[in-house]
Each structure stands twice: as structure tokens, then as C-alpha cells.
Amino acid sequence: MWGEQLRMAWQSLRANTFRSLLTMLGIIIGSSTLVSVLSLGNALQGQVFERFIDLGTRRVAILPGDPDANGARVSSGYGLLSIKDFNALDKMVTTHPDIFRTIVPEVAIKVRARSGTVEVDSLVVGTGADYQKVQSVPLEAGRFFTLEEELDSDRVAVLGSLVTEDLFGKGVENRAKAVGQTIIINGQSIKILGVIKGAGGPFSSDQRILVPSGTARLRIAGNQDLPGRGLKMSSILLGLRTEGVVTKAEALITATLRDARNVPVGAIDDFKINSPTQALGILNGINSAITGFIAVVAGISLVVGGIGIMNIMLVAVTERTREIGVRKALGATDRDVLGQFVIEAATISLIGSFIGIGFAVALVLGIASAAGLGMILSIPAVIISLIFALGIGIGFGYYPAKRAALLLPIEALRYE
Amino acid sequence: MSTDVVAIHHVSKIFDGGDNRVVALDNVSLTIAKGEMVGIMGPSGSGKSTLMTIIGLLDVPTSGTYLLDGIETSGLDRTAQAGVRNQKLGFIFQNFNLLPRLTALQNVALPMVYARVGMGEREARAKAALEAVGLGNRLNNRPNELSGGQKQRVAIARALVNNPAILLADEPTGALDSRTGHEIMALFRQLNREQGITVVVVTHDAEVGKQMDRIVSLRDGQLNMDALHEYYGINTDALGRVVTEVPHVG
């Protein structure tokens, strides 16, 4: 019976090809929008995600507190991160190996670096040998400094690609030749161990000079340590085991730091905790909102398409009243007639959806190959749009079909 | 009376359209035996078609009872009625009522679709039915490619294909020229004689009427045998059987 009804539906669509296509238009537009928007939205989300994993989603940064913040206490050096804070956190990291992987400081000092007669402005960042575990700093030449070199506060450095080029000239070869050379910073001769691959963007290390934190604190900055607190740190980075422990980690850090810094109960934190997951969440939220909005528009288009189908089915039922009468005279039950028209509506809707998905696939694959994104077609979106179209066909086809089913045989036959 | 295919008792059909109330059938009682070939005659508007639709379960009487092949029809729901139409009744209309988009074969197969007969058997039986009415060479033509007589033959094949108990034909020759009409009537007679199918034919044609075993005459919704002579010049005995005209005594 199903096969028979599908055949009937197909015959009746073929009998009115142009009208059927017009009827499908809303579904075609809705389906193609849904599939292309969800596919492209997913791809975008994936890209954003990859970017952030690059920067390290399994990482929390602690930043100095804002002395102008609402509720900040008036005290000298408010919010600055000290060696004492670092040591407290270091202890916390060792006692919670299940949550934290590592801890490294970032001691930033603005300097002028010199090689021979060339001088450039740069930023020295004193950090740990584990820096590579919390920041994306792939080397293109040489190596990073070791734990030993860190503990000895050796005069060694790893240079960002732009700093290297400023000092030694442009090009891969010049950058590679920099390894092993010596530069002068604040009167100290510092040996270049490696060069970081250029990443671009404002947050990259391209303009930086990475040295062991002791080297930065003791040799480059000299005695700029704050009384009782040690040298201020621009940030402390903590590596996490997984993305899942971010909340736990934040709670531990807050407790540890408030204790170490003697923040009175009720006072606001005089430090900030930044986790890239927050930013990631916001970005993904925006992306989801846009994707969701367009998906809703596509959904509305599908519903409008459904109303178009309902309209044309009502016309069809009226046009074919006599046919319905004949079928009933020959023994069609109400259910047979209901099924015939519902299946016809669902067929229109599904074919429209297939056509729309075809357009979307062409569009998405076109964009993907143009942008070199690989396979980004969202199969769930295809399935969702087919199911949606089927539901709309059945939903909006039901009422006209019910009208057809309830026609009295004699009245349908007598209909002129 | 187990041989009665149709047993109608005191059936009335009233169309109540507000101010204009039409009594289309007024207390009609009538039985049709298995294997009979019965004509229904009467002037226009006398209720012939109404009576046919009630016999054909296309409509229900306002009052009275109707037993079809022993089944009390007032107890049937819509689905059961559809089943009875499918299995026991074969309809033939004045305007053929073939589905224009379907081929002759598909039209004839339609009642079997609703009887849930499998595709292969459907085709074989539809083909056999079309061959039986002399259309074995027109299987894949659509109705608009057939003549009136051919269309009516397709309709007859379609009516017969589920082996019904009764064939109901409302003015089957009304849209045909007289020669084609005769051929169609001969086909009915043949089916009736050879296969014992009960045939009920509504007709205005006195010649057609005279070929019937029996005639039921209607006037203003009531059974009225006098009208038969008055309108068609046909004489019947008390049972409604056609009697050859007695020559007037000079």
C-alpha cells in the first residue's frame, strides 16, 4: 500500500511539475539555508576552537589586580604579583598534581637589545623551562632553555622571529644564523639558544625575548624588586591537566592567593584569573547565537514552505474531489485517502528538502575547497533538515488530507 | 429469502436543505434476487439515482432498513462500508469516472489496490478483465486516448475485477451512441447469463428496459408500476416482468 501511495504521489507531482516546484520553493530555501549555515557555523566554531587550543585551553593565567577597581583597598603595591605569591602557588601545584601540570611566571621588562651596532626595543619575558607547556612557542631553530639553565639563571635567551629579524636581518637563513650569537641587554651578554617560529597577531611571542625568570629578575632588571614582595610579575601561568578542571583550579588558586596575600574576608580579590575557556565560551556563544538566529530564520522559511504545501494540498483536494469520490466508490477507506494525501504532501516536502540540500552541499563544498577547509558538510544538519521537512510535510499535509478523507462518497462523486 | 442480494424495507431518503425539503425516496420496499437483471426506470427526478446510491452504500437512507447480501448495512461503520463497496459492489457511471492520469490497466487495478492485492496478481487480473471486455490491446492507454464505448468497457472491467455480487450501472449507455449502447448492454447480459452476476441498471431507454428480467418503476420517489406504461409504453406483470405487448383488439 505504501509503495502504491508513493507511486500515486509521484504521478500526481509529475502531472503538475511546475506547480510542485513552486510549492517546494519554501522548503528548498529553508533546507539549503539550514544545512549551509549549520555546516559553515560548525566549521567556524571548529576553527575558533583550534586557535584557542593552540594558545592553550588547558591553561589559567593570573594577572595583577586593578588598583582602580571598585572596592580596591588603598595600599602600596596593591595587586602586584610577587615571588611570595608565586611560591605559594608553586606549593599548591605540587600538592595537586591531579589538577595542575606546571607553573611558570612571566616577568616582563621593557628593554633595548643590541647586537653589534643594531639596537631594537623589545620585551624581555622571564619565565620557566616549562613555558612551552603553557604557551604555543614552537621553535624554528635551536632549542629552549632547560630547567638547569633556569635554576642557574644563566645568560641565555630564546628570541621571537621579529626581534631576530630586526637584529640579524630578514629571512629564514638569517634567523637560523642567530642561534649561538650573543646580544647585549642592559649590559649583560646573553647567548641565543633558539628562535621561535613566527605566528603573527598581537598575542604572539614574535616581538619577545624569553629568558629564565632568575636571569630577568636578577641580571636584567637588577634590584628593582619591591620591598618585601620581590619583583612584580606581569603574570603567572598555570598549566592544567584537562579543560574539565578549570573551575576547580580557579577555586584553589583564589583560596591560595587570598591566603598568601592576606586579603581580608569580604574584600575583593586583588588579582585576576583569566582562563581562555571564558573567551572561547564567549566567542562560541556569539557564533552559536548567529548560527542559531539564521537557523531559526531557516526554520521559519521551512514553516512558511509548509504553509505553502498546505495551501496547494487544499487546492488539490478540491480539484480532485471527484477522484476521491471514485476511489471511495471503489473501496478506498478514509485511511487510504488520508494516507494518499499525507504521503503526497510529505513527498513534496522531502523532494524540496533534497533539492535544497543539494544546493547547500554545492555551496558548502565550494566554500570549503576555496578556503581549504576540508570536509565541513554537517551530516547532522542534513539529517535534521530532512527530518524537519518530513515533519512539516506530514504536519501541514494532515489537515487537507483529513478533509479529503472525511468527504462523503456520494458528495465527492456529485461534485462538479 | 437467503437468495436476495438486495432487501430494502420501507426506505425513505429526504434531502433537507432548509426551506426546500426533497423527499427523493418515499417508503420504498424492494428485493433483488441473486442472478437477476433488474432495470430501474422512471421520469427524471423520480429518485432512481438516489436509490442506486443507497444500494451502492454511497449514501445512507434517512429511514428504513437495507440488507445487502444478508448484511444489515446500518450497522456498518465507514471503513466497513468501504470494504463492502470494494468486495461486493461494482459501479458503472454514466460519465465513466475513470481516473484521467492512470492507464486503462491501472484504472482496472485500482479496486485491487484497496483490496491489498499484490502487484503481480493485480496486473494479471486487470489484464484478464480488460481482455474479457475486448480491450486486450488498449492496456496502456489513458482514458483520453479511448472512445466512449472503450471507456465504458474499462469501467466495466474495473467494476468486475474484484468479483462483486452486484453490478450497479446508472445510465451506462447515456453518454454513448445507440450502437455502442447496445454493445454495452449485450456485455451486461452476457455477464449476467454466463457468470450469474446480479445486474441493476438505471435507464431511460425503453429498448434497454425491455431486455431486463424485471423492471422497478419509480415516480416521485415511490414505486409506481403504472408510470412504466405511461412513460415508456412497457407493460409488465404483477411481478414487474416485461410482458410482450398484447395487440389492440380492433
Ligand SMILES: Nc1ncnc2c1ncn2[C@@H]1O[C@H](COP(=O)(O)OP(=O)(O)OP(=O)(O)O)[C@@H](O)[C@H]1O
Ligand atoms: N444531494 C441532494 N440534495 C438535494 N436534493 C437532491 C440531492 N440528490 C438528489 N436530490 C433530489 O432528489 C430527487 C431525486 O433525484 P435523483 O438524482 O435520484 O433523480 P433521478 O431519478 O436519478 O433523475 P435523473 O433521471 O434526472 O437522473 C430530485 O428531486 C433531486 O433534485
Ligand SMILES: [Mg+2]
Ligand atoms: Mg439519475
